[in-house]
Structure formats: C-alpha cells, structure tokens
Amino acid sequence: MEEVLKIAIQKSGRLSEKSLDIIRACGIDFTTDGRVLKERATNFPLEFLFVRDDDIPTYVRDGVADIGIVGRNEFDESGFYLDVVKDLKFAKCRLSIAVPNGFEYEGLTSLEGKRIATSYPNILMKILKEKGVSATPLVVSGSVEITPQVGIADCICDIVSTGTTLKMNGLREVEEIYRSSAIMIARPGFRNTVSRKNDILTRLLERIEAVELAKNKKYVLFNLPSSRLDEAARIIGGMKSPTVTPLMDKDWVSVQSVVSEDRFWSVFEDLKAIGAEGILVMNIEKMTE
Ligand code: PRT
Ligand code: ZN
Numbered sequence: 150m151e152e153v154l155k156i157a158i159q160k161s162g163r164l165s166e167k168s169l170d171i172i173r174a175c176g177i178d179f180t181t182d183g184r185v186l187k188e189r190a191t192n193f194p195l196e197f198l199f200v201r202d203d204d205i206p207t208y209v210r211d212g213v214a215d216i217g218i219v220g221r222n223e224f225d226e227s228g229f230y231l232d233v234v235k236d237l238k239f240a241k242c243r244l245s246i247a248v249p250n251g252f253e254y255e256g257l258t259s260l261e262g263k264r265i266a267t268s269y270p271n272i273l274m275k276i277l278k279e280k281g282v283s284a285t286p287l288v289v290s291g292s293v294e295i296t297p298q299v300g301i302a303d304c305i306c307d308i309v310s311t312g313t314t315l316k317m318n319g320l321r322e323v324e325e326i327y328r329s330s331a332i333m334i335a336r337p338g339f340r341n342t343v344s345r346k347n348d349i350l351t352r353l354l355e356r357i358e359a360v361e362l363a364k365n366k367k368y369v370l371f372n373l374p375s376s377r378l379d380e381a382a383r384i385i386g387g388m389k390s391p392t393v394t395p396l397m398d399k400d401w402v403s404v405q406s407v408v409s410e411d412r413f414w415s416v417f418e419d420l421k422a423i424g425a426e427g428i429l430v431m432n433i434e435k436m437t438e
Contacts, residue, residue: 305320
C-alpha cells in the first residue's frame with residue numbers, strides 16, 4: 150500500500166478554510182465537502198483528517214495523524230511534547246487579561262486572589278506563576294466574556310483579535326500575556342526520521358515555502374533605454390541581476406526582475422523617472438530562492 154502523510158485539520162472553524170487554502174495553493178487537489186472525517190488528496194500522498202481543533206495535539210501525539218495545523222494556544226495549552234514544524238502565520242490572535250469597569254488594574258499583581266475565567270488555564274497559570282501571582286482559574290470552554298457579568302469570575306483571560314467581543318461585553322483589555330498563530334505540529338523527532346512520510350512532509354513544506362515566497366513578490370517587465378541600465382539595476386536592487394534582453398532598436402532593452410510588494414510603488418516611480426516604458430507587473434504564483 151502506498152504510504153501517505155496524514156494531516157489533522159480543523160473540521161469547521163477559524164482555521165479550517167485557511168489551512169485548506171494553503172494546501173490547495175500547493176497544487177494539491179481534493180474534494181472536501183467538510184462532512185467527511187477522512188479524505189485522500191487526489192494528486193499528492195496526503196490524507197486529511199477533519200477534527201475539532203482541541204483534539205489535534207492528541208491525534209498527533211498518538212500517531213492518528215502525522216502532522217496537524219492548530220493554534221499555538223491549543224498546542225501550548227495541551228502541554229504535549231510535540232515539535233513545531235512551521236509557523237503558518239495566520240489566525241493571529243492574543244491571549245489577554247480583560248476586566249470589567251470598576252476593576253482597578255495596575256499590572257498582573259492586581260490579579261492576586263482573583264477568580265479568572267479562561268479556556269486556557271495552563272497557559273495563564275504558568276505566566277502568573279512566573280510573576281509570583283496566585284489566582285484561581287475558572288475553566289470555561291466558551292462564552293468566557295460573560296462570566297464577570299453573571300458574577301462567577303472577577304475578570305477573564307481570553308483570546309482577542311479585534312477586541313469587539315470584549316467591548317460588547319463591557320470589558321477592558323488590560324494586558325496581553327501571550328501571542329498565537331496557526332502552526333504545523335508533528336510528533337517529536339518526526340522530522341529527523343528517514344521515512345517516506347518525512348519525505349512527503351519535506352515536499353509539502355517546500356511547496357508551502359515556495360507559495361509564501363511568491364506571495365509578497367511581483368514580477369516586473371519593462372523597456373528601458375540601454376544607457377540607463379545601471380541606474381535601473383540600482384533601483385531594483387536586492388537581486389543578483391535583472392534579466393536583460395536586447396530589442397530590435399539597439400538603444401533599448403527589455404528588463405525583467407522580481408520586486409517585493411512593499412517596495413513596488415517606489416520602484417515603479419523611480420523606473421519611470423529614468424525613462425522606463427511599458428511597465429508590466431505580474432503576480433507570481435510560486436517561487437524558489
Ligand atoms: O469547534 P472547534 O473546537 O474545532 O473550534 P473552536 O471554536 O475551539 O475554535 P475556533 O475556530 O473559534 O478558533 C480556532 C483557533 O483560531 C483558536 O484556537 C485561535 O488559535 C485562533 N483564533 C484567532 C481565535 C480568534 N482569532 C478569536 N478571535 N480563536 C477565537 N477567537 C474568539 C475569542 O475566543 C473571542 O470569543 O473570538 C472572540 C474574540 O474576537 P474579537 O475579534 O471580537 O476580539
Ligand atoms: Zn476548539
């Protein structure tokens with residue numbers, strides 16, 4: 150039987166779509182309708198396991214899946230000893246302390262003796278312990294933000310992204326204690342094994358990196374008076390060398406290069422200023438260094 154790499158992905162929630170988008174951008178095809186538990190990619194040795202995000206660290210630890218995509222918060226909260234293979238840098242959020250109006254907050258020491266509602270007691274208590282603060286965690290799995298209103302907690306420690314949920318519940322974010330984003334995890338040592346599965350993961354990571362690299366780059370093509378070539382090379386910068394092709398008109402050349410998105414407009418303007426014409430800009434789908 151052909152070996153496949155098994156990847157655990159959140160079945161439905163904030164991580165699901167983006168996790169699948171990353172894999173799709175790697176040219177891997179599948180036909181998920183989101184209702185199945187398992188699915189095999191059609192053109193790559195990858196099998197998806199669609200589960201709740203809380204269960205992903207457990208599945209990876211127990212070998213039910215080889216790798217998984219999960220929020221760093223869930224991974225750290227699990228306390229499992231697993232390897233972080235890659236930070237995928239989406240689903241960014243923070244874990245913050247938020248207090249109701251009237252709560253005088255002057256730093257983590259203000260939490261001494263308080264009841265703090267959270268879904269992340271392990272992360273919270275570890276940080277409080279490091280600061281020498283002793284508080285009582287109230288572990289709730291959802292709607293953390295309503296606990297002060299109903300009188301079962303003094304304040305909360307919850308995931309925040311825009312801050313709207315806190316505001317809507319009359320809470321004030323007073324301290325960020327932790328940052329998270331989606332990460333890829335694997336069993337400890339998995340990356341060091343000589344195995345077909347590890348080879349598949351290497352190929353997958355290479356593809357993910359090629360897509361990432363291309364994402365913030367533009368391919369630029371333009372015509373330029375030959376006499377301005379040195380200046381153009383300086384403007385584009387950072388590249389080994391732009392590709393230069395002669396044109397029928399001996400005084401002109403065609404130049405091709407890759408420019409990072411954040412520098413694009415200044416490069417564009419500077420190139421125009423030295424006489425570049427017919428500037429063509431294209432998205433790059435994939436790229437290797
Ligand atoms: O059903 P399942 O257990 O799989 O999903 P889930 O409901 O446990 O998780 P889900 O899909 O809500 O979140 C998955 C992961 O996304 C989390 O573990 C985080 O790593 C990450 N993430 C990013 C977030 C948020 N942003 C986020 N805003 N997780 C939760 N929230 C919640 C937060 O708990 C609070 O209720 O959104 C609210 C705050 O949002 P703002 O924008 O109002 O500040
Ligand atoms: Zn969950």
